[in-house]
Amino acid sequence: MRTHRAALLGASWLAFAGAAWAQDPVEERLERIAALEAHLAEIETQIGELRERVAADATAEAARDAAASANNTNANTTVQVTLSNGRPTITSADGQSRFAIRGQFQYDEAQYEQSGAPTPDNRRSDASNPGDLSAGANFRRARLGFDGAYRDWNYSLSFGLVGGGAGGEDSQLAEAFIEYAGWKPFDDAAPVRLRIGAWGTPTGLDDATSNIETLFLERAAITELMRGIAGGDGRTGIGVFVNDQRWYGSFTLTGASIGNTGEFDEQSNYIARLALLPLHGEHYGLHTGVSAIGVANPADTNSGTSITQTLRLRERSELRVDAQRFVDTGAIASDGLTAYGLELGGFWNNLYAAGEVFQIDLSRTDGLADPRFSGWYVQGAWTLSGEQRRWNAANGGFQSVRPDRPFNVASSDWGAWEIAARYSVLTLNHNEGMLGHATPAGGVRGGEQTITTIGLNWYPNNITRFLLDYQWVEIDRLDPENNSIVTPAPGIGAQVGQGFEALSLRSQIAF
Numbered sequence: 001m002r003t004h005r006a007a008l009l010g011a012s013w014l015a016f017a018g019a020a021w022a023q024d025p026v027e028e029r030l031e032r033i034a035a036l037e038a039h040l041a042e043i044e045t046q047i048g049e050l051r052e053r054v055a056a057d058a059t060a061e062a063a064r065d066a067a068a069s070a071n072n073t074n075a076n077t078t079v080q081v082t083l084s085n086g087r088p089t090i091t092s093a094d095g096q097s098r099f100a101i102r103g104q105f106q107y108d109e110a111q112y113e114q115s116g117a118p119t120p121d122n123r124r125s126d127a128s129n130p131g132d133l134s135a136g137a138n139f140r141r142a143r144l145g146f147d148g149a150y151r152d153w154n155y156s157l158s159f160g161l162v163g164g165g166a167g168g169e170d171s172q173l174a175e176a177f178i179e180y181a182g183w184k185p186f187d188d189a190a191p192v193r194l195r196i197g198a199w200g201t202p203t204g205l206d207d208a209t210s211n212i213e214t215l216f217l218e219r220a221a222i223t224e225l226m227r228g229i230a231g232g233d234g235r236t237g238i239g240v241f242v243n244d245q246r247w248y249g250s251f252t253l254t255g256a257s258i259g260n261t262g263e264f265d266e267q268s269n270y271i272a273r274l275a276l277l278p279l280h281g282e283h284y285g286l287h288t289g290v291s292a293i294g295v296a297n298p299a300d301t302n303s304g305t306s307i308t309q310t311l312r313l314r315e316r317s318e319l320r321v322d323a324q325r326f327v328d329t330g331a332i333a334s335d336g337l338t339a340y341g342l343e344l345g346g347f348w349n350n351l352y353a354a355g356e357v358f359q360i361d362l363s364r365t366d367g368l369a370d371p372r373f374s375g376w377y378v379q380g381a382w383t384l385s386g387e388q389r390r391w392n393a394a395n396g397g398f399q400s401v402r403p404d405r406p407f408n409v410a411s412s413d414w415g416a417w418e419i420a421a422r423y424s425v426l427t428l429n430h431n432e433g434m435l436g437h438a439t440p441a442g443g444v445r446g447g448e449q450t451i452t453t454i455g456l457n458w459y460p461n462n463i464t465r466f467l468l469d470y471q472w473v474e475i476d477r478l479d480p481e482n483n484s485i486v487t488p489a490p491g492i493g494a495q496v497g498q499g500f501e502a503l504s505l506r507s508q509i510a511f
Contacts, residue, residue, distance in 0.1 A: 078093050079091065079092050079093060080092075080093065085462045085463055085511060086462075086463040086509075086511035087100055087101065087102060087511040088100065088101045089101075096150065096151050097148070097149065097150050097151075098148050098149045099146065099148040100146060100147055100148060101144075101145075101146050102143075102144070102145050102146060102147060102158065102511065103143065103144045103145070103509075103510070103511055104141060104142070104143050104212050104508070104509065104510035104511070105139060105141065105142040105143075105508070105509055105510075106139065106140040106141045106142075106212075106506055106507075106508045107137065107138075107139055107140070107506070107507045107508075108137060108138055108139075108140045108167075108217060108319075108320065108321055108504060108505070108506050109136070109137040109321070109504065109505050110135060110136070110137075110319055110321035110322070110502055110503065110504040110505075111135045111502070111503050111504075112133040112134075112135050112322065112500055112501070112502050113500060113501040113502070113503075114132070114133060114498070114500045115499075115500075133322045133324070133500060133502075134321070134322045135321070135322070136321060137321065138167055138168045138320070138321055139162050139168050140167065140168050140169070140217075140320055140506070141160070141168070141169055141211065142160065142161040142162045143158050143159065143160055143161060143174055144158070144159060144161055145157050145158030145159055145174070145175065146158075149181075151182070152180060152181055152182025152191075153178065153179070153180055153181070153182075154178075154179040154180075154181055154193070155177065155178050155179065156175050156176070156177055156179075156199070157173075157175065157176050158173070158174045158175040158176070159171075159172070159173055159174060160172055160173075160174050167316070167319075167320025167321055167322065167323035168320065169233070170259055172234065172258055172259045173198060173234055173258045173259075174233045174234050174258075175197075175198060175199045175200070175233060175234065176197050176198050176199075177195050177196060177197025177198060177199050178195070178196055178197055179193050179194065179195040179196075180193070180194045180195075181193045181194075186242070186244070188244055189242060189243065189244040190242070190243050190244060190393075190394075192240060192241070192242045193240070193241040193242070194239075194240055195238070195239050195240075195241065196237075196238045196239075197236070197237075198234050198235060198236045198237070198258050199233070199234075199235065199237075200227070200231055200232050200233040200234070200235060201231050201235070201237065201239055201250060201252040201254065201271050201273075202231070202250070202273060202395055202396065202397060203223070203226045203227055203229075203230065203231040203271055203273070203291060203293050203341070204223060204226060204273070204289070204291050204341045204343055204356050204358070205275070205287065205289055205343040205344075205345055205354055205356055205396075205397055205398075206219045206220055206223040206354070206356060206377070206397075207219065207223055207226070207227055207231065207397075208275070208392070208395040208396050208397025208398075209395075209397050209398055209399065209400070210395075210399075211233075212508065212510040213399055213400035214400075215379060215381055215400075215420050215422070215455070215457070216318070216379075216420065216422060216453055216455050216467065216469050217318070217319060217320075217467055217469050217504055217506045218316075218318045218319060218320060219318075220318065220356075220375075220377035220379070220422065220424040221315045221316070221317070221318055221327075221375065221377075221424055221426040221449060221451065222315075222356070222358050222374075222375025222376060222377060222424065222425075222426050223356070223377070224315055224316070224318075225313060225314075225315045225358075225375065225426065226293055226339060226341070226358060228315070229269070229293055229295060229313075229337070229339065229360075230254050230269035230270065230271050230293045230294065230295060231252075231254065231271055231293070232257060233257075234257050234258040234259065235254050235255070235256075235257050235258075236254065236255040236256060236257070236258065236266075237252050237253055237254035237255060238252070238253050239251060239252030239253065239254075239271075240252075241394075243393045243394060243396065244393065245277075245393050246276065246277040246278075246280060246393070247274070247275065247276045247277065247393075247396075248273075248274070248275040248276075248393060248394070248395065248396030249273070249274050249275075249396075250271070250272070250273050250396075251270070251271070251272045251273075252270065252271045252272075253268070253269070253270055254268075254269045254270070254271060255267065255268060255269070256299065260299075263299040263300065263301060264299075264300050264301065264302065264303050265297075265299060265300035265307075266299055267295060267297065267298055267299040268295070268296045268297045269293070269294060269295050269296060270292075270293070270294050270296060271291070271292075271293050272291065272292045272293075273289065273290070273291040273292075273396065274289060274290055274291075275287065275288070275289035275343065275396030275397070276288050276289065277391055277393075279346075280391070283348065283349050283388065284346070284347065284348045284349070285346055285347050285391050286345075286346040287343065287344065287345040287346055287354070287391065287396075287397075287398070288343060288344055289341075289342075289343035289344075289396065290340075290341065290342060290343070291340070291341040291343070292338070292339070292340055292341075293338075293339040293340075293341070294336065294337065294338045294339065295311065295334075295336045295337045296336055297309075297335070297336065298310065298311050298334055298335065298336060309333070309334060309335060309365070310331040310332055310333055310334060311331070311332055311334040311336075311337060311362060312328070312329060312330060312331045312332065313328075313329045313360070313362075313373060313428055313446065314327060314328035314329065314428070314446070315327055315426060315449070317449060317451060317471070317473045317475075317502075318424070318451050318453065318471065318473075319469075319471065319502055319504055321504065326447060326449060326475045326477065326497065326498075327426060327428045327446055327447040327448070327449045327475065327477065328428070328446055328447070329371075329373070329428050329444050329446035330444075330446070330480060332362060332364060332371070332444065333364060333365045333366040334362055334363055334364055334365060335363055335365050336362075336363050337360060337361060337362040337363060338360075338361050339358055339359065339360040339361070340358065340359050341356055341357065341358045342356065342357050343355075343356050344356075345398060347388055347389045347391075347398070349386075349388055350382060350383040350384075350385075350386050350387060350388050351380070351381075351382055352380060352381045352382075352383075352388075352389045352398065353378070353379070353380040353381075354378075354379055354380070354398065355376065355377060355378035355379065356376065356377060357374070357375075357376040358374060358375050358376065359372065359373075359374050360372065360373040360374065364442075368441065368442035369430075369431070369442045371430035371431075371442075371444050372430060373427060373428050373429075373430065373446070374427050375424070375425060375426040375427060376424070376425055377422060377423065377424035377425070378422070378423055378424075379420065379421065379422035379423075380420065380421055380422075381418050381419065381420040381421075381457075382418065382419055382420075383401050383416060383417070383418045384417040384418060384419065385403070385404070385405075385414070385415070385416045385417050385418075386404070387401040387402060387403065387404055387416045388401065389401055400459070400465075401416050401418060401459060402416070402459070402462055403415040403416035403459045403460070403461060403462070404416070406460065406461040406462070407460035407461060415458060415459050415460040415461060416458070416459040417456075417457070417458055417459075418456070418457040418458075418459070419454075419455070419456055419457075420453075420454070420455040420456075420457060421452075421453065421454050421455070422451075422452070422453045422455075423450075423451070423452050423453075424450070424451050424453075425448070425449070425450050426448070426449045426450075427446075427448045428444065428446025428447055428448070429444060429445060429446055429447065429448055430442075430443060430444040430446075431443040431444070432444065432445045432478055433445070433478065433493065434493065435478060435493055435494075435495060436492065436493045436494070437492065437493045438492055438493060439478075439480060439493070444480075445477060445478045445479070445480035446477070446480075447475055447476060447477030447478075447497055448475070448476045448477070449473070449474070449475050449476075450473075450474045451471055451472070451473050451474075452471070452472045453469055453470070453471045453472075454469070454470050455467060455468060455469045455470075456468045463509055463510055463511045464508065464509055465506075465508050466505065466506065466507055466508070467504075467505070467506040467508075468503075468504075468505050469502075469503075469504045469505075469506075470501070470502070470503050470504075471501060471502045471504070472499075472501055473499060473500050473501070473502065474497075474499045475497035475498055475499065476495070476497045477495070477496050477497035478493050478494070478495060478496070479492070479493055479494045479495075479496045
């Protein structure tokens with residue numbers, strides 16, 4: 001276009017010059033020639049400026065294109081750093097990598113009320129005050145760790161920061177595993193997860209709720225007993241997990257817990273569980289489930305050539321400030337056990353209820369009759385502030401409530417409030433005999449423990465909560481040793497159980 005314009009100007013000038021040359025005298029022609037030359041110079045200057053502006057525009061456009069390309073490149077390589085619910089998380093721009101830091105601490109305080117002098121209990125090492133419970137406080141848990149993913153591989157590492165003391169956990173690994181989640185054989189389900197390392201596979205419905213989301217300070221006694229048999233935090237193993245939005249299944253082969261000592265051949269176990277959510281809507285859900293837990297081969301506790309295999313079932317009174325176990329079968333010569341569990345639970349708006357029952361069949365190797373033990377619980381909660389619990393498909397259990405309006409004095413918001421109640425029974429007796437008599441042959445005087453608990457829970461926000469519990473505990477147990485380490489001796493087959501009440505408070509931060 002610029003070439004055509006210059007040609008047109010040139011043609012016009014020649015035409016004008018020719019006409020002038022033919023009609024005007026020499027002086028006038030020369031003047032006109034000078035004027036035309038000046039005009040032509042001005043036009044050439046304008047054309048040059050126009051060329052410069054076009055070149056500048058092209059350079060600027062190229063610079064803009066280069067900047068946009070650089071911005072796109074940077075966007076594809078910049079990681080994202082978030083802080084959701086107090087948890088620092090780093091995610092790659094393509095979403096293929098993730099790294100998150102996790103932490104928690106639980107500080108428990110408790111007071112015990114025992115009417116009169118405690119009944120002697122020869123399970124305690126304190127011979128002078130064998131039944132006296134120790135009030136006070138402890139850090140139930142204090143952990144720091146991380147988890148993450150790289151493409152189809154997940155990983156997790158968590159470590160206890162403080163020594164356990166009475167009822168707290170030990171300073172050791174709580175979780176460390178690698179997991180492959182790149183296999184998806186079912187179109188409508190999440191990828192199958194193949195895991196190896198150490199972790200806590202859920203042994204039932206109550207166990208499927210994280211220890212930072214439990215309804216009370218501790219899970220029901222039978223739940224903790226089942227965890228202690230083949231599961232629980234820091235249990236080594238290899239397992240497979242699969243789920244979709246309304247069902248969950250797992251099968252795990254487990255070994256010893258991290259930190260176990262005195263085992264010269266580790267115990268080998270299995271955990272199988274199936275959980276379903278057959279009825280589900282926006283404001284309701286019904287859970288059912290079954291589980292099987294077994295010890296295929298008890299640990300060998302003899303360092304010599306002979307093999308010594310025993311199993312021992314015992315549990316605390318759903319509170320760990322005093323860590324005493326009042327129900328205890330003692331060591332039983334055994335080559336394994338099998339336990340079965342049934343689960344039922346659900347929610348409707350802000351109401352929640354759940355329960356489980358377990359039966360434990362132990363196989364003896366001393367020629368005596370095989371004992372059978374059992375336990376069950378039922379619990380429920382009502383969220384005063386209206387929030388409802390949620391079903392967690394990844395674990396096949398329920399999660400705690402999340403406050404719709406976190407605590408804020410300025411806006412008069414008070415977080416979520418919840419009242420709860422539970423009744424649990426754990427029976428570790430088998431052919432226990434009668435009061436005042438010696439233990440029958442093959443009998444097991446592990447005792448029976450019943451606990452009624454009421455609780456008030458406050459959730460100021462998603463990472464902070466406070467649990468206030470009150471317990472009524474009754475322990476019925478005959479002296480299994482037919483004697484006593486205390487003076488005066490209560491006599492053969494005496495009642496060595498007791499009843500007490502406990503008031504406890506947990507303060508927790510978890511992210």
